Amino acid sequence: TQLLEQSPQFLSIQEGENLTVYCNSSSVFSSLQWYRQEPGEGPVLLVTVVTGGEVKKLKRLTFQFGDARKDSSLHITAAQPGDTGLYLCAGVNNDMRFGAGTRLTVKP
Amino acid sequence: NAGVTQTPKFQVLKTGQSMTLQCAQDMNHNSMYWYRQDPGMGLRLIYYSASEGTTDKGEVPNGYNVSRLNKREFSLRLESAAPSQTSVYFCASSRFGSQTANTGELFFGEGSRLTVL
Numbered sequence: 720t721q722l723l724e725q726s727p728q729f730l731s732i733q734e735g736e737n738l739t740v741y742c743n744s745s746s747v748f749s750s751l752q753w754y755r756q757e758p759g760e761g762p763v764l765l766v767t768v769v770t771g772g773e774v775k776k777l778k779r780l781t782f783q784f785g786d787a788r789k790d791s792s793l794h795i796t797a798a799q800p801g802d803t804g805l806y807l808c809a810g811v812n813n814d815m816r817f818g819a820g821t822r823l824t825v826k827p
Numbered sequence: 828n829a830g831v832t833q834t835p836k837f838q839v840l841k842t843g844q845s846m847t848l849q850c851a852q853d854m855n856h857n858s859m860y861w862y863r864q865d866p867g868m869g870l871r872l873i874y875y876s877a878s879e880g881t882t883d884k885g886e887v888p889n890g891y892n893v894s895r896l897n898k899r900e901f902s903l904r905l906e907s908a909a910p911s912q913t914s915v916y917f918c919a920s921s922r923f924g925s926q927t928a929n930t931g932e933l934f935f936g937e938g939s940r941l942t943v944l
Contacts, residue, residue, distance in 0.1 A: 723869075754933075761831070761917050761935025762870070807869065815933075816886075817862075817870040 722746060723810050723818035731824040735797050740821040742808035743790045749811055751784055751791045756805040756820070798825045829853050833918050833936035840908045840943045848903040848939050850918030858921045859901035860885075860933070861893060863914040870917065876901055908943040915940050 724743045732738055742751070750769045754762035766775050768784035768791060775782045779802075781794040795802055805820045831852045840846055852859065861873040872885030876895040890912060892904045901920075905912060919933045 728867075752932075760937055761919070762933070763935070764932045767932070809870075809933075814872070814885075819867050819869040 722816045723808055725806075725808060725818035725821050727821060728819070729822050729824075731826065732798055734799055734825055734827050736825075737794070737796050738798055738823070739792055739794045740806055740823070741790065741792050742810075742818055744810060745789065746810065746812065747788050749788070751788075751811065752809045752815075753782055753791070753793055754807045754809065756807060757803075762805075762807055795823075798823075800825045800827050831918055831920055831934050831936035833916075833939050835939060836937065837940050838942070840905075840941065842909060842943060843907050845904070845906050846908065846941075847905075848916055848918070848941075849900070850902065850936060851900045852918075852920040852934070853899065854920060854922075854934065855898070856920035856922050856934070857898075858923060859895065860919040860921075861891070861901070861903045862917045862919065863887065864917060864938070865914050873903065873916075905941075908941075910943045913941060913943045 726741050752767045753765045756762040766782045771786045771788045773784045779796045783792050803825050805822050807817055807820045809815050809817045834849045857878050860875040862870040864870050871887045873891050874885050874893040876882045879898045882893050894902045916939045918936045921931050921933050923931050
């Protein structure tokens with residue numbers, strides 16, 4: 720059983736569509752990170768959220784940390800093929816645990 | 828800029844063989860980590876080194892050993908490889924000195940794909 724559950728596991732959409740992926744847990748985290756991993760490469764940090772209810776924007780990407788600091792979401796507006804990749808969330812408490820990821824494919 | 832460099836990128840072993848995965852970082856980071864990534868399982872921590880001279884077990888340490896050779900280098904050794912160790916292995920580093928205090932960024936290498944037959 721994963722400490723962090725990410726959904727959906729797979730998502731395939733057309734360029735220009737909007738999407739939201741989720742990262743849920745029953746545990747409270749002191750912070751949560753989102754990474755993107757492209758094929759054949761290591762994950763790269765997108766954002767860290769620390770405060771419950773926090774919203775951070777990175778161009779077309781909007782990250783939200785739940786009020787109770789147990790869950791997070793990533794919303795992408797007008798997805799582009801360059802957004803294709805595996806999106807991983809990682810919860811930080813006494814240690815750092817990763818979810819299994821959402822594999823996003825954006826078709827031109 | 829090299830960042831985190833792992834070697835080899837690909838390796839095929841037979842059951843029972845041994846091998847060492849090498850990792851080096853040039854960012855003067857204190858902490859280094861070894862993860863394995865399996866489909867549907869996410870990244871799982873094998874071992875980490877909060878600072879030069881210290882190593883600690885992570886979530887899945889069985890069957891592995893590590894050496895923090897110096898501040899730059901952190902190696903992972905499989906003494907007797909098993910098919911269950913078939914995976915993609917990632918080395919990472921971070922500026923902060925403790926896994927438990929790490930709220931900063933992890934910098935990952937490109938991964939080493941290991942197949943054990």
